[in-house]
Amino acid sequence: MSALATMVRRTTRKIESGTPAHRDRAIDGLRALALLAVPTGHWLLGGFTLSSDGAIHNASPLGTFAGLAPVSWVLQMLGIFFLVGGYASVLSYRRRKGSTRAWLGGRLARLGRPVLGVTAVWAALLPVLHFGFDVPVDTLRTASTLVIQPLWFVGVYAVVTALTPLCVRAARRLGVWAAAPLLGSVAVVDFLRYGPYADAVPSWLSLLNILPGWLFAYQLGVSWGEGRVTRRHAWALLIGGAALFAALLLAFGYPASMVGVPGEARTNSHPPSLLVLALAATQSGAAILLRDRLGRLLKRPALWAPVVVVNLSAMTILCWHQTAMLTAAIPASYLGEVPGLVGAPDSAVWILARLAWLPVFAGLLVLIGRYARGFESPWARTGPGRRTLAGLLAAGFAAFALGIA
Numbered sequence: 001m002s003a004l005a006t007m008v009r010r011t012t013r014k015i016e017s018g019t020p021a022h023r024d025r026a027i028d029g030l031r032a033l034a035l036l037a038v039p040t041g042h043w044l045l046g047g048f049t050l051s052s053d054g055a056i057h058n059a060s061p062l063g064t065f066a067g068l069a070p071v072s073w074v075l076q077m078l079g080i081f082f083l084v085g086g087y088a089s090v091l092s093y094r095r096r097k098g099s100t101r102a103w104l105g106g107r108l109a110r111l112g113r114p115v116l117g118v119t120a121v122w123a124a125l126l127p128v129l130h131f132g133f134d135v136p137v138d139t140l141r142t143a144s145t146l147v148i149q150p151l152w153f154v155g156v157y158a159v160v161t162a163l164t165p166l167c168v169r170a171a172r173r174l175g176v177w178a179a180a181p182l183l184g185s186v187a188v189v190d191f192l193r194y195g196p197y198a199d200a201v202p203s204w205l206s207l208l209n210i211l212p213g214w215l216f217a218y219q220l221g222v223s224w225g226e227g228r229v230t231r232r233h234a235w236a237l238l239i240g241g242a243a244l245f246a247a248l249l250l251a252f253g254y255p256a257s258m259v260g261v262p263g264e265a266r267t268n269s270h271p272p273s274l275l276v277l278a279l280a281a282t283q284s285g286a287a288i289l290l291r292d293r294l295g296r297l298l299k300r301p302a303l304w305a306p307v308v309v310v311n312l313s314a315m316t317i318l319c320w321h322q323t324a325m326l327t328a329a330i331p332a333s334y335l336g337e338v339p340g341l342v343g344a345p346d347s348a349v350w351i352l353a354r355l356a357w358l359p360v361f362a363g364l365l366v367l368i369g370r371y372a373r374g375f376e377s378p379w380a381r382t383g384p385g386r387r388t389l390a391g392l393l394a395a396g397f398a399a400f401a402l403g404i405a
Contacts, residue, residue, distance in 0.1 A: 015308050016301040025304060026295035027084055030287050032310040034081035038150060039321035041075035043361050044354065045259055046146070047345030048329055055138035056333050058145065061345040061354075062261045069256035076258035076269070078153065079217040079280025080287050085157065086221020089164045090171075100165055108158055110376070114315035115154050116394050117375030118323070122147055123393035126400065135330060143330065144401035146322040152270075154318070159211065160218045167215075167222040175228035179219040182212040183277055190274045194252075194266075206271050213272030217280040229288060238285030245278035315376050316369045324365035328357065 019025075045068070048056040062068055089107075096103040122144065129135040160167075170178035189209050192201045220237070223229050248254040254275045260267040268275045298304045310317065329341055337343035340353025 012301050012305040015305045019304065019308070024295070025298035025307070026291045027087060028311050029294050029298050029307050030080055030291075031084045031088075031314070032307045034077040034084065035310055035314055035317055037075045037077040038318060039324075039361070039365065040358075041072065041259070042146075042150070042322060043325055043358055044075070045072065046325070047350070047354070048142070048333075048342050049344050050333060050337055050342050051138065053136055053138070054333060055136035056142050056329060056342060057138065058142055059345050060259075060261055061351060062257050062259070064346040065351070066256070069258075072258040073279060076276075076279060077283065078214070079276070079283045082157070082160070082214055082217035082280070083221040083224070083284045083287060085161070086164075086167065086218040086223075087225040088221075089161060089218075090168060090222050090225030093164055093168065104162055104164075107161055109378075111154050111158050111161075111315070113378075114319045114372075114375045115151055116390050117372065118147065118319040119151070119394035119397045120390040121372075122323075123397035123400075126397070129330075139330060139333065141400070141403075143322075143326045144397065146326065148398060148401040150318055150322065154315075156210065156214045160215050163215065164222065167219050168226065170219065171223040171226040171228055174223075175226075176220065176223045176233045178223055179216050182216040182219060183274075183281075185209075185212040186216070186272065186274050186277055209271040209273070213276060216277050217284055220281075220284050224288060231289060234285045234288035236285070237281045238289065241278050241281030241283075241285060245275060245282060248275045248278060313369055313373060313376075316373045317365065319375075320368050320372050321361075321365055324361050324368055327364050327368070328360055 045060055045062060047059045047061060049059045050056055062072070092107070093100075093103060126140055126144070130137065130140060167178070174180075186209050189205060192198070193206050220229065249256060254273060255261070255264055255266050255268055257264075258268050258276065258279065260270060267273075298307060332338045332341050335342075340350055340355075340357050343350065345351075345354070
C-alpha cells in the first residue's frame with residue numbers, strides 16, 4: 001500500500017508541476033464531471049433480463065421505479081458537456097495558427113479515431129464470441145446496441161464543432177441571445193408533435209430537434225467564451241431554466257425521465273425535447289455561477305490530478321464504458337440470473353446489488369482503457385490499408401447494431 005501511495009503522490013506532484021498557470025481548471029473540472037456522469041448513468045439505469053435461451057436483453061429500473069427519474073436529472077449532464085465544449089472550442093479556435101479547415105480537421109480526427117477503434121474491435125469480436133464461445137445472437141445485438149448508443153453523441157458533437165465559426169459570429173453579434181432561436185425552434189417542433197395537431201404531424205418531424213437541441217448549450221458556451229455571458233445572464237438561465245423545467249413537467253405532461261424508458265411512448269433525449277434544453281439552461285447557469293469557486297477548489301493537487309486523468313481519457317471513457325459493463329454481464333449470463341447484473345431490475349435488492357457492481361465496472365474500464373487509449377493518439381503507424389480495414393469493420397458493426405444486417 002505504501003508503494004502505491006508513493007506512486008500516487010509522485011504522479012500528483014508531476015501533474016501539478018506540469019499544469020500551466022493559465023490553465024482554466026474549472027472548465028476541465030466541469031468537463032470531467034459531465035464525462036463521469038455518462039458511464040455512471042448508463043451503469044445505474046441500464047439492466048439486463050435473461051431469456052429462456054440464455055440471451056440478455058436491455059431493461060431499465062425506471063420501468064418499475066418511476067421515482068428514480070430525478071436521478072436522471074442529475075446524471076444527464078450533456079448540457080454541461082456541450083457548454084464547456086463550446087467554451088473550449090472558442091479558445092482553441094482563437095489560438096489556431098493555421099486555417100479554419102485545418103483546425104476543424106484536427107478536432108474531428110480526435111473525435112473519430114476512438115469511435116473507429118471501438119467499432120472495429122467489436123466487429124472483430126462478434127464472430128469470435130458467437131462461433132468461439134456460443135454467445136447468442138440476441139446477446140450480441142444487445143451488446144452492439146449498447147456500444148453504439150453513446151456514439152451518436154460523438155456524431156452530433158462533430159457537427160456542432162464544425163459550426164463553431166458560425167457560432168462565434170452569432171455570439172459576437174447577439175451575445176447570449178444567440179441561443180434563443182435554437183430554444184424557440186425546439187419549442188415550435190414540440191408544440192407540433194405534442195400539441196393539438198399531433199395526429200396530423202409526421203413522426204420524422206421530431207428529427208428537426210436534433211441539431212438545435214444540442215447546439216443550444218454549445219452556443220451558450222461559445223458566447224461564454226467570447227465574454228458575452230455575465231453573472232446576471234447566468235442567474236437568468238438558472239432560474240428561467242428551472243421554471244421552464246417545472247412547468248413542462250407539471251403542466252404539459254413531459255416524461256419525468258431524461259432517458260428513454262421501455263414501454264413509454266415519449267422520450268426526452270432521442271431526439272431532445274424542450275425539457276432537455278430547460279435542464280441544459282439550468283445546469284449552464286449553475287456552472288457559470290460556480291466557476292470561480294470550482295476553480296479555487298481545484299487548486300488542490302489531490303483534486304486536480306483526477307480531473308486531468310479523466311480529461312486525458314475522455315473519448316476512451318465515452319467509447320468503452322459500455323464494453324466494461326458487458327465484460328461482466330456476458331460471462332455472468334452463463335450462470336443464470338446474477339443479482340444487480342443479469343436479471344430483471346425490478347426490486348430494491350437489484351438496486352443495492354447494482355451499486356455494488358459499479359466499482360467492478362470502473363475497474364474493468366480502467367483495465368480496458370490501458371489498451372484502448374491508444375486509439376485516441378494519432379495513428380502515425382497505421383497505413384491506408386489498415387485504416388480502410390478498420391473503416392469497413394466499423395461500418396459492418398454499425399449495420400449489425402442498427403439492425404440493418
